[in-house]
Structure formats: C-alpha cells, structure tokens
Amino acid sequence: MYFLPYNRSLRDFSRELRNHSMLSEILLWQKLRAGSFRGYSFNRQKPLGNYIVDFYCKKLNLVIEVDGDSHFYDEVFLNDVMRQDALEKMGLYFLRFSDIEVKKQMNSVLAQIGFYIDDWEALHLK
Incomplete structure (x- = not known):
C-alpha cells in the first residue's frame, strides 16, 4: 500500500466529530478501539x-x-458515492452500515467485519 495523504486542515474538524459522535458510532467504537477486535487497530x-x-x-x-x-437524501447519497469512489481509488475497501444496524444488530455488524478480516487474512497471511 502506498502513502495515503493526510490533510492537516481536517485535524480540528476530525476532533470535533469525535467529540460529537452519533450513539451508533460510540457503540461500534467500543468494540473496535484499542485493538480489541481481533487484534486490529x-x-x-x-x-x-x-x-x-x-x-x-x-x-x-x-x-x-x-x-x-x-x-438517505439524494444529495448526501451522491456525495457518499463520489467520496467512496475517490477513497477506493487510493486502495481502500469499504464496509457501510446504517445507524439502526449498529444499534439493533451489533452482532451482525461485527460478523460482517469479521468476514472481511477472514478474507483479508486468507489472502495476506498464507
């Protein structure tokens, strides 16, 4: 993987987003933080x-x-598609979940992340 650019001008906004996260983001973060999900950071x-x-x-x-x-609004959805496309061109892969999925089906969300990790490990840890 090559170097991904880091835009320093987004650092403060990023911090603000962390301080004002949606409940679903906080709940998922509790499962992913500090390498607690299958050892990945x-x-x-x-x-x-x-x-x-x-x-x-x-x-x-x-x-x-x-x-x-x-x-789910058209304009936001189209921006998400363009944003995801740009980031995928940098070599990134996406998993996307709805707020409700994370809140009501956390085990399913974690299973889907686990399936991605299983596939990644099968390709990279032979």
Missing part, C-alpha cells in the same frame, strides 16, 4: 485525503462508515 474520525472517515484500519486498508438518516 482502528482509528476513529480519521482524515484520509480530503475526507474524514468514521473508522479506519491501516493494516486492513479498511474504512467503516456508519450512516445516519441524512445519508
């Missing part, structure tokens, strides 16, 4: 290029996004 509200992603694991090249209700 995740960052929260991480600036990558000109964007800030909800969760990022450098080792896995994985971005996890938690979408609230606002992401």
Whole structure:
C-alpha cells in the first residue's frame, strides 16, 4: 500500500466529530478501539485525503462508515458515492452500515467485519 495523504486542515474538524459522535458510532467504537477486535487497530474520525472517515484500519486498508438518516437524501447519497469512489481509488475497501444496524444488530455488524478480516487474512497471511 502506498502513502495515503493526510490533510492537516481536517485535524480540528476530525476532533470535533469525535467529540460529537452519533450513539451508533460510540457503540461500534467500543468494540473496535484499542485493538480489541481481533487484534486490529482502528482509528476513529480519521482524515484520509480530503475526507474524514468514521473508522479506519491501516493494516486492513479498511474504512467503516456508519450512516445516519441524512445519508438517505439524494444529495448526501451522491456525495457518499463520489467520496467512496475517490477513497477506493487510493486502495481502500469499504464496509457501510446504517445507524439502526449498529444499534439493533451489533452482532451482525461485527460478523460482517469479521468476514472481511477472514478474507483479508486468507489472502495476506498464507
């Protein structure tokens, strides 16, 4: 993987997002933080290029996004598609969950993240 650009001008906004997270982001962070999910380290509200992603694991090249209700509006949805496309061109992979999924189906969300990790490990840890 090559170097991903870090936009320093997003650092303060990233901190603000961490301090005003949605409940679903906080709940998922409790499962992912400090290498507690299968030993992989995740960052929260991480600036990558000109964007800030909800969760990022450098080792896995994985971005996890938690979408609230606002992401279902056409304009926001189209911005998400363009943003994801730009980040995927940097070699990143995405898992996207709804706010409700994280709150009501956490085991399923964690299983999907686990399936991604299983596939990654099968390819990279032979």
